[in-house]
Amino acid sequence: MSSSIPDVFTLKEPIDAPDVAVRVTDLRMRYGSNDVLHGVNFTIRRGEVLVLLGPNGAGKTTTIEILEGFRVPSAGEITVLGENPATAGEEWRSRIGVVLQSWRDHGRWRVWDLLEHLGSFYRPYATADRPRPYPTDELIDTVGLTEHRRKKVSALSGGQRRRLDVAIGIVGRPELLFLDEPTAGFDPAARRDFHELVHRLSDLQDTTILLTTHDLDEAEKLADRILIMNHGRIVADGSADQLARAVAGSAEVRWTQDGSRQVHATADPTEFVRELFAQERVRGDIGSRITDLEVQRPSLESTYMTMVTR
C-alpha cells in the first residue's frame, strides 16, 4: 500500500500472517448518501468458523459480498487469503467457495451434470494436498443427494436445492468458504444435517468458514466465534459464552430467603454465592435458610437482543 498514514493494524501484525485468512480494516460502504458499513474491523484465523450474526439490514450480505470480490467497498483495507478481493485474479477465486442465496438458475440441468460441470473449472488448480475438484459422486453423497442425482434442478425441493448450493460452494475444495444464510427455509432435520456437514468441512478439510445467519441457535452451534453486527457496525466479537458474559458483565443469582424471592445481578456469581452462604452462617438462624438457589448466565438470545437494541 502506498498510503503514508500509519496503519495500526498492519503495524501490529504483518498483513500476510500465515494463520490469518481474512483481515478487514476500517471497511466502509456507502450507497449514494447512505452509509451501510461504518468502519468494520475483524480478522478470521485459518480453520476458524466465524458466524456473522445480525438483524436484516445490518450489513452482513454487503460485507460478505465485498469479501467475495463481488462488490467494491467505498473505503477500507481488505485482505482475503493474502489478496485484495477487488483485484484478485482467478487463481485466488479457485481457492474460495461461495454459497450464494438460492435462485432459480440452471433449472434445466441435472444435478450430476451441473456439479460435474462447475467442478471442471477447478481442475487446473489441483494440488497434491488439495485434489480439485471434489469427485462428483462423492460430493453428491456427502450432501445426501445421491437418489436425486439424475433429477432436474428445478424438480428439487427447497432443502434439496439448498444442499446442492452448498455442494456447488465446496466442489473446488475451498480453503475459505462463504455461506450467506445457508439454512434459510430448512426443516429441522435438514438443518441438523447441514450443521454436521459444516463441522465435517471445518474439521476434516481444514476449511475456514464465514457464515451469516440471523438464527441464534445456529450461530451458537456452529461458531468458534460470533460477530454481532448492527447498523453497519460490529457491536460484539467473541465466543457465544464470552458474548453472554460481556453484556453488562452479569449473571443473575436467584434464591429464596425469609420466605421471599431474591434476585441479584453480579459479574462474579461464584464469589457472590460464597458471600451469601457466609452471611447465612453468621446469622445461624434456621428460619432464614437459603433455598431454591439458581445462577443464570444470560443466554445468547438475551445478549443478542441487548446488543441490537442498544
Next chain:
Amino acid sequence: MSAAGYAARCGARRGRIEFMNSVRAGQDMAYYVITSLVLLLVLYLNRDDTVPGTDVSVAAFMLPGVLALLVVVAGAFGVATVLATEREDGTLLRLKSVPYGVVGYVAGQLVRVCLEIAFSMLIVLIPAAFFVPNLMSDGFLAALGAVGYLVLGLLAVLPLGFIIGSIFKNPRSVGGWGMLVITGIVFVSGIFTPLATMATWVQILGQLTPTYWLGLGLRSTLLPEAAVAVEIDGSWRTGLTIAVLAAWAVVGLLLAPRLLRRMARRESGSGVAARREKAMQRV
C-alpha cells in the same frame, strides 16, 4: 493449456449440455418445430410461382433470406434474451463464482447458439429440399460459399446479442422490444419480397441491417446466376456484402467484450436478489 483456455473448453461442453437440455425440453422443441413449419408452409405455398421477370422460383428466392433470418433471430435476439434471463436468475453470478467461469459462460453461449442455429436450419432445409426447385444447383462450391457467409453472418450478429443482453437488465423488455424490432427487420430486409421492388425508404432501412446483406450473400451462392436480375443494381455486390458484414463484426467484437466485462463485474448477489424481487412484484 492455460487456465482460461481450459475454462473455454469446459464452456464448450456447457454449450453442448445446454443444447441437449433444450432439445429435451418440450417447450423449446415446440418452438423449433412450429417456427420451421410456418417457414416451410410459406415456402411450400410459393413453390410454383416465379419472381416477376425471371424464371427463379419464389420459394428458392425466399429460402436464403429465411436462413439469414434464423441466424439473426437466434444470434442476436436469442443470445440477448438468454443473457438477460440468466443475469436475472443468477446463472451468470454462479459462473462468476468459479475460476474463469465467465469465459466458460461465453464459450458455452457461443457453442449453444451455433448448435441451435444448425439444428433449426436443418429442420427447414431437409424438408425444403424435396419441393424447392434449383436448390444447391451449383453443387459443392456454392455450399462452401454459403457456409462462409453463414460464419461471417454469425460473427456480425453474435456480438450484437451480447451487447443487447448486457445493456438491458430485464428479459421481458428484451422480449417485447425484440419482437417489434424483428418484425421490422423481416419487413425491411427483403426476405420474402425482393428489396429492389420496395419503396426507397424501405431499401435504405433494409441495407442498414445485417439480415439483408447476409440474405444477399446467401442468395449469391445458392441461386442460379439469372436470379441476380431482381437484386438492387442488378448485382450481387459481393465485395460490399463482405465489407458490410465484416464491419458489423468488427464493431461488435470491439464493443461486446467491454460491455460484457463491465456488466459481469457489476453482478452481485444482492443485485440479483433485488432484480428478482422486482420481477416478482410485476407478476
